[in-house]
Amino acid sequence: MSGAGGNRGRLHAGKLTQPAQVRLQAARSRRKLVAGGLTEQERDCTVTTMSSAEPTRRDFLYIATASVGAVGAAAALVPLIAQMNPDASTIAAGAPIEVDLSPIADGQVIKVFWRGKPIYVNHRTKKQIEEAENVDVAKLPDPQPDSARVKPGHSQWSVLIGICTHLGCIPIAHQGPYDGYFCPCHGSVYDTSGRIRQGPAPLNLALPPYEFLSDTKIRIG
Amino acid sequence: MSGHSTYQPQNAFMQWMERRLPIAGLVYSSFIVYPTPRNLNYWWTFGGILAFMLAAQIVTGVVLAMHYTPHVDLAFNSVEQIMRDVNYGWLLRYLHANGASMFFLAAYIHMFRGMYYGSYKEPREVLWILGVILLLLMIMTGFMGYVLPWGQMSFWAATVITNLFSAIPLVGESIVTWLWGGYSVGNPTLNRFYSLHYLLPFVIVGVVVLHVWALHMAGQNNPDGIEPKTEHDTVAFTPYATIKDAFFLVVFCILFAWFVFYIPNFLGHPDNYIPANPAVTPTHIVPEWYYLPFYAILRAIPNKLLGVMALGASIVILAFLPWLDTSKVRSARYRPLYRQFFWAFVIVCIGLGWLGSKPPEGNYVLFARIFTVYYFAYFLVILPVLGKVEKTKPLPNSIAEAVLLKGKPPLGAPAPPPPLAKA
Numbered sequence: 130m131s132g133a134g135g136n137r138g139r140l141h142a143g144k145l146t147q148p149a150q151v152r153l154q155a156a157r158s159r160r161k162l163v164a165g166g167l168t169e170q171e172r173d174c175t176v177t178t179m180s181s182a183e184p185t186r187r188d189f190l191y192i193a194t195a196s197v198g199a200v201g202a203a204a205a206l207v208p209l210i211a212q213m214n215p216d217a218s219t220i221a222a223g224a225p226i227e228v229d230l231s232p233i234a235d236g237q238v239i240k241v242f243w244r245g246k247p248i249y250v251n252h253r254t255k256k257q258i259e260e261a262e263n264v265d266v267a268k269l270p271d272p273q274p275d276s277a278r279v280k281p282g283h284s285q286w287s288v289l290i291g292i293c294t295h296l297g298c299i300p301i302a303h304q305g306p307y308d309g310y311f312c313p314c315h316g317s318v319y320d321t322s323g324r325i326r327q328g329p330a331p332l333n334l335a336l337p338p339y340e341f342l343s344d345t346k347i348r349i350g
Numbered sequence: 351m352s353g354h355s356t357y358q359p360q361n362a363f364m365q366w367m368e369r370r371l372p373i374a375g376l377v378y379s380s381f382i383v384y385p386t387p388r389n390l391n392y393w394w395t396f397g398g399i400l401a402f403m404l405a406a407q408i409v410t411g412v413v414l415a416m417h418y419t420p421h422v423d424l425a426f427n428s429v430e431q432i433m434r435d436v437n438y439g440w441l442l443r444y445l446h447a448n449g450a451s452m453f454f455l456a457a458y459i460h461m462f463r464g465m466y467y468g469s470y471k472e473p474r475e476v477l478w479i480l481g482v483i484l485l486l487l488m489i490m491t492g493f494m495g496y497v498l499p500w501g502q503m504s505f506w507a508a509t510v511i512t513n514l515f516s517a518i519p520l521v522g523e524s525i526v527t528w529l530w531g532g533y534s535v536g537n538p539t540l541n542r543f544y545s546l547h548y549l550l551p552f553v554i555v556g557v558v559v560l561h562v563w564a565l566h567m568a569g570q571n572n573p574d575g576i577e578p579k580t581e582h583d584t585v586a587f588t589p590y591a592t593i594k595d596a597f598f599l600v601v602f603c604i605l606f607a608w609f610v611f612y613i614p615n616f617l618g619h620p621d622n623y624i625p626a627n628p629a630v631t632p633t634h635i636v637p638e639w640y641y642l643p644f645y646a647i648l649r650a651i652p653n654k655l656l657g658v659m660a661l662g663a664s665i666v667i668l669a670f671l672p673w674l675d676t677s678k679v680r681s682a683r684y685r686p687l688y689r690q691f692f693w694a695f696v697i698v699c700i701g702l703g704w705l706g707s708k709p710p711e712g713n714y715v716l717f718a719r720i721f722t723v724y725y726f727a728y729f730l731v732i733l734p735v736l737g738k739v740e741k742t743k744p745l746p747n748s749i750a751e752a753v754l755l756k757g758k759p760p761l762g763a764p765a766p767p768p769p770l771a772k773a
Binding site (some may be wrong): 212217219 | 409413416417431435436437438441442589593596
């Protein structure tokens with residue numbers, strides 16, 4: 130592109146008419162033209178970076194947009210994460226269950242399921258209750274008196290979550306030196322109160338939330 | 351975009367990273383300093399919108415897949431469970447279903463933009479063809495997704511569309527049995543559609559990468575259809591195109607949200623809330639709105655095999671557009687006659703869509719046939735001829751000139767002779 134205004138020169142057949150040429154020169158002298166047929170001012174409008182000591186309106190708009198965008202993104206995440214929580218049907222299926230204790234004989238242990246977990250309901254004999262109570266609590270790996278693991282006045286009923294606190298197997302009832310529970314996976318031994326006595330398990334068998342609705346009925350959950 | 355990017359990281363960790371995996375440099379050169387024509391209008395925001403919609407569909411889809419059961423006895427109820435029991439399940443389902451509609455809306459607008467401004471012309475032919483492939487993948491994905499809820503429309507759409515393949519001579523029936531995995535649409539069909547519906551969007555992602563790569567090789571087209579000549583013709587992608595894309599994405603999402611929150615079932619068919627019954631065909635089977643134009647073309651042809659071929663041809667013919675349009679001028683802005691045929695084509699497409707929703711009787715059939723003729727004539731007759739005979743308007747000298755002289759005649763155009771001209 131030669132000269133100011135480059136390829137502007139040609140109109141028809143490469144020649145400007147006299148009056149047109151005059152007009153064009155006049156126009157050109159009013160504005161200094163740079164490459165691309167643009168004025169200096171117009172060319173500078175393509176410059177995109179601006180340095181300024183003061184925060185500009187553009188800075189404000191950027192920050193405002195980014196903030197609203199961040200809030201929107203966080204809000205959008207809420208349902209995506211919340212949908213993985215248990216849904217209404219799972220919560221309904223995990224509602225408390227009632228267990229009738231009358232058919233459970235003296236010394237018998239039954240297994241029920243609540244929220245997918247096995248629950249042992251043990252109708253303990255007098256002998257088992259005595260042995261569970263007459264223990265030096267301080268010597269236990271996870272010290273806890275038997276009274277803390279049954280409901281007051283109902284010490285013959287032991288309600289426990291049947292999941293070994295070692296690595297999660299189900300211990301077998303009426304097994305082991307204490308006639309309590311024995312976990313076949315790694316040899317943990319529990320007494321009739323569900324307390325760990327020997328073996329690798331660190332804690333006593335957990336207690337589910339439960340209450341007595343009557344002497345012969347409990348609600349677990 | 352070739353060679354190394356101009357990204358010069360200041361941060362020591364970024365320098366370390368750049369030498370080993372120059373992703374930051376790639377993003378920098380492709381989406382930050384990337385020279386973008388300065389005259390792009392809002393029709394150019396739909397590419398970004400499509401990318402967003404693809405991500406949205408994948409995210410909502412993966413999350414829905416955590417709760418859906420792909421078995422004929424359980425699928426319908428699992429969807430109802432999503433709607434009623436899953437936390438925000440109703441939102442995720444409506445986002446995904448209406449998201450598909452918005453996805454197609456954006457895709458059609460994106461394509462019409464390409465047709466109007468000649469974005470398929472040299473050197474963007476492969477870019478355009480990749481786009482046609484993307485459309486085909488979208489159509490397949492959407493079809494299979496619609497089958498999953500196992501409602502009446504799901505089941506019968508699956509039956510009708512898979513039966514199309516029986517039109518193929520000799521091997522047609524075997525292909526249909528192979529697709530079904532049985533003697534009719536059933537559990538094997540549902541299971542495989544679920545698997546493929548999960549897979550294809552990721553295939554789409556791959557083809558989108560190729561599509562954007564092809565775009566960056568040629569550079570964007572622009573509303574004036576002339577290539578950038580100097581740096582004055584372009585601006586950096588960020589912040590100009592980024593902000594323009596983001597703004598219109600928000601506007602688009604307002605429309606999306608309007609459907610999701612106020613009229614979430616408007617675009618759907620109520621019959622799909624009836625569990626699938628293989629013994630009873632609904633009186634009016636129609637696909638979702640985005641398939642209606644193709645459905646109208648299929649039904650317009652009275653012969654089974656030719657109808658199926660016309661259906662396929664109506665999409666495949668798009669791939670030949672770069673060679674069917676013989677005009678040397680890209681943008682319809684400078685092709686006044688082409689513009690009229692183009693808008694007629696748009697009206698024909700919308701008309702075919704409307705006709706596709708109507709029962710195939712009486713005048714509906716007549717008009718569907720007329721519009722189908724125009725549809726194919728546009729590609730096979732009008733465009734090739736128009737390029738040769740059309741008188742186009744003079745092109746501006748540069749993009750910058752076109753932008754800055756908006757409304758005024760381009761520099762160098764013959765000026766009306768002044769009254770006392772002396773040659």
